Amino acid sequence: MLKIGSGAGAPPFIVMDVIAAANARQAALAPGAPHVIRMEVGQPGTGAPAGAVAAAAAALRSGDPLGYTEAFGRRALRERIAAHYRAWYGLAVTPERVAVTVGASGGFPLAFLAAFDPGDRIALTSPFYPPYVNILTALGMRPVVLEAGPETRFQPSVAMLERLDPPPDGLIVASPCNPAGTMLHPDELAAVAAWCDRNGVRLISDEIYHGLNYDSPIATAASLSGSAVVVNSFSKYFSMTGWRIGWLVLPEDLVRPVERLAQNLFISAPHISQVAAEAAFDCHEELAANVARYRRSRDHLLRALPEAGFTRLSPAEGAFYLFADIADRSNDSTAFCARMLAEAGVAVTPGVDFDHARGARFLRFSYCGPEVDMRAAAARLKAWR
């Protein structure tokens, strides 16, 4: 009998199963029946901004062989990313500290392998983005899950971290976060980063939803700690999910270790996507229109969902998610979501993916789809109630 590795036991990413169920439901609909409204997916309904597409098309026509790039990416893109930190955060980051990756997803194993050893304890709060736990586990690292609730807007606090004895080897934070759509405000992130520095804890800050913040300003961990690793991506604000392109901002001590890992694991991120990503930095006007649309959908849903019986919603501070506590309606969010899909034609994600202990009483609405659909979903759910 051939051996199968422990990584083969990685759990599924359940939202992918929900997407498949919504696709199947849509395919089975009679012609002319109202379409399934997609609120389960966490990806913008828009494509890459026009300037990024034009740059990619020009590169394809140019005769450039578009071969491998250096492991950390094209110099020009790394310089654009460094300039982005000056423009958005007033922070000087050298291009040498920027690693272009295969999405944020490609950044996680690089960061985890460079910063931690198998057996290390990495803290994070639940609810969490499922791949954090699944990747750590596949790499033999031990996630330490801290339950967070509405008191801390589902985010970690220094008080929560102080209770960890001994302190963990690492801490993962995300702000704005998935699934709760809440933020660590700049002073809170600063306090968490300072706690990490005091306790020798490596901070990994997932900043993929920066730019999609509606009420509070954002801070980057790169300006708050000299040892933090920042993970970011072109998938959300830049609306380029399928281009599979992201980046890390690395502390000096991890630059060369991550480069060696990147050379071996990925060689480079897709060249054509790097060209497009460079141009995306010139498309802020188009991207701001997307953000304005998310904000309008958010504002509408915050008014309309309570009328549809979803009265306990997380503060929707950022990203494009609303996390609803449905304990007053069901204690089985998977069955509840399946019924919502079958009866109201609205696909949403049950909380079980994000919180193994409490997820059965939560669900996540994603409002990055077309505005007209988001309004129609609220109306359907009100009628379905």
Ligand SMILES: Cc1ncc(COP(=O)(O)O)c(C=O)c1O
């Ligand atoms: C919090 C968070 N981090 C990372 C990712 C992965 O993004 P990417 O497409 O850049 O791999 C996602 C995707 O939904 C996410 O929600």
